[in-house]
Amino acid sequence: MIKGIIFDLDGVLLFTDKYHYMAWKAIADKFNIPFDEKVNNRLRGVSRMESLNIILSYSDQKFSEAEKEVMASEKNELYREYLKKMTPSDVSDDTRYALDKLRARGLKLAIGSSSKNTPLILEKTDMAKYFHAVSDGNNISRGKPDPEVFLKAADYLNLQPCECIVVEDAESGIDAGTAGGFLTVGIGCAAQYEKTKRPIKNLTELLTIPELSE
Numbered sequence: 001m002i003k004g005i006i007f008d009l010d011g012v013l014l015f016t017d018k019y020h021y022m023a024w025k026a027i028a029d030k031f032n033i034p035f036d037e038k039v040n041n042r043l044r045g046v047s048r049m050e051s052l053n054i055i056l057s058y059s060d061q062k063f064s065e066a067e068k069e070v071m072a073s074e075k076n077e078l079y080r081e082y083l084k085k086m087t088p089s090d091v092s093d094d095t096r097y098a099l100d101k102l103r104a105r106g107l108k109l110a111i112g113s114s115s116k117n118t119p120l121i122l123e124k125t126d127m128a129k130y131f132h133a134v135s136d137g138n139n140i141s142r143g144k145p146d147p148e149v150f151l152k153a154a155d156y157l158n159l160q161p162c163e164c165i166v167v168e169d170a171e172s173g174i175d176a177g178t179a180g181g182f183l184t185v186g187i188g189c190a191a192q193y194e195k196t197k198r199p200i201k202n203l204t205e206l207l208t209i210p211e212l213s214e
């Protein structure tokens with residue numbers, strides 16, 4: 001029986017994935033590295049440094065670890081400038097409706113995000129009030145597709161993985177959810193992924209999947 005839902009943040013609860021794209025695009029353009037939506041989709045759910053390594057794999061230039069650190073922190077500064085302008089109005093009606101309904105049904109809700117910027121995003125959008133637990137880039141040592149972030153979220157909820165659903169927009173996130181023993185729901189890019197168990201078009205549709213329908 002499903003008792004908890006673990007939500008990815010960027011690309012599921014909020015469209016902060018577009019800010020990741022714009023910030024990485026600025027860095028890629030600076031170094032004349034080709035970068036488009038297709039490459040960007042490979043970065044979904046993947047840690048900041050690993051994202052940079054994927055972007056640099058499209059370049060012949062060689063960068064030292066110190067140079068890469070500078071590029072990653074420059075990207076983060078640009079990204080945080082976008083985040084600082086966010087407000088509660090960035091949360092869609094679909095997201096609010098689904099979260100309210102799930103809470104009303106007595107389900108425990110958690111965040112399971114790779115992002116170290118999760119606290120800032122939750123503060124700017126006033127979303128922390130919806131969640132019983134937060135597991136994010138600040139409490140993990142291995143990023144998705146490792147299941148650590150979701151296993152910790154389930155643990156914080158005092159639930160077993162088989163009692164929780166993971167909602168993701170990234171293939172790496174679906175792989176992480178599968179590896180951890182969770183039922184996976186995919187939205188956006190992950191809705192087309194063959195390993196996704198339950199594809200949905202929006203969060204309201206989550207309320208009607210067989211495991212949650214009343």
Ligand code: B16
Pocket residue numbers: 008009010011020043044045046047048051076112113114115116117118137170
């Ligand atoms: P940060 P999620 C992930 O968040 C993003 O999808 C991914 O693009 C990003 O590189 C990663 O967080 C790390 O983010 O640089 O803010 O620590 O989708 O797992 O909520």
Ligand code: MG
Pocket residue numbers: 008009010011012044045168169170173
């Ligand atoms: Mg995501």
